[in-house]
Amino acid sequence: MPDPTSAIDPVSTSPPPYFSVADGFAVYRPLGCVTLKEATALVTSGIAWARAQGVRKLMVVTTGLSGFKSPSLAERYFFLQDWVRAGGGFVRLAMVIAPEMIDPGKFGVAAGTNAGIINDVFACEEQALAWLRALE
Numbered sequence: 001m002p003d004p005t006s007a008i009d010p011v012s013t014s015p016p017p018y019f020s021v022a023d024g025f026a027v028y029r030p031l032g033c034v035t036l037k038e039a040t041a042l043v044t045s046g047i048a049w050a051r052a053q054g055v056r057k058l059m060v061v062t063t064g065l066s067g068f069k070s071p072s073l074a075e076r077y078f079f080l081q082d083w084v085r086a087g088g089g090f091v092r093l094a095m096v097i098a099p100e101m102i103d104p105g106k107f108g109v110a111a112g113t114n115a116g117i118i119n120d121v122f123a124c125e126e127q128a129l130a131w132l133r134a135l136e
Contacts, residue, residue, distance in 0.1 A: 016049060025057035025132050026050050029064055036068040040079040047086040047093065057132045061096040061125060070101045076108040084115040092135050093119040094128035 015021055018029045028046040030039070043060050050058045071079070087093065093112070102121055112119040118135065122128040 016046075019046070019049070021053075021055060025059065025129075026053075026055045027059045027061065029061045031064040033067040034065055036071055036075065039065050039068060040082065043095075044079075044082045044086045047083050047091050050091050051086065051088055056090060057092045057094075057135060059094040059096060059125070059128050059132055061128075062101075063096060063098055071108075073103070073107050076103065077111045080108055080112040080117070080119075081115060083119075084112060084117045087117050089116050091117070092132065093117055094132045095119065095121045096123070096125050096128045097121060099123040 015026070018031060020027050028043075028050075030042045030046070034042070039062065042065075043062070046060055047058060050056075083093065095108075102123060106121060109120055120128075120131055122131070
């Protein structure tokens with residue numbers, strides 16, 4: 001089993017562990033017991049890989065990650081800034097996370113949108129995929 005905390009090489013053309021690519025979008029499902037910092041680094045590296053490979057639509061399913069509590073508003077703001085840089089205005093991001101981790105006001109979505117990433121957060125994969133497919 002791959003180390004869940006190892007960064008993804010954005011230069012590699014083959015999909016990294018826990019990644020699948022099909023029908024114009026990619027799905028990343030990292031797994032493991034990690035810290036919040038490690039979890040956000042995994043998402044950042046996944047976004048960077050998608051961008052490097054020209055994958056415009058990315059669904060990240062973090063329900064397989066554990067070991068951290070729901071992020072504060074400040075933590076959400078700062079990791080969204082990392083994700084914006086990693087996506088470079090190219091990657092559209094649908095996050096699927098545990099419902100208890102979703103901020104009721106979707107602060108992270110607003111922070112990301114204001115910083116330049118088209119993104120949304122969902123509690124189920126079906127809604128996330130429908131949202132991604134509806135994007136141009």
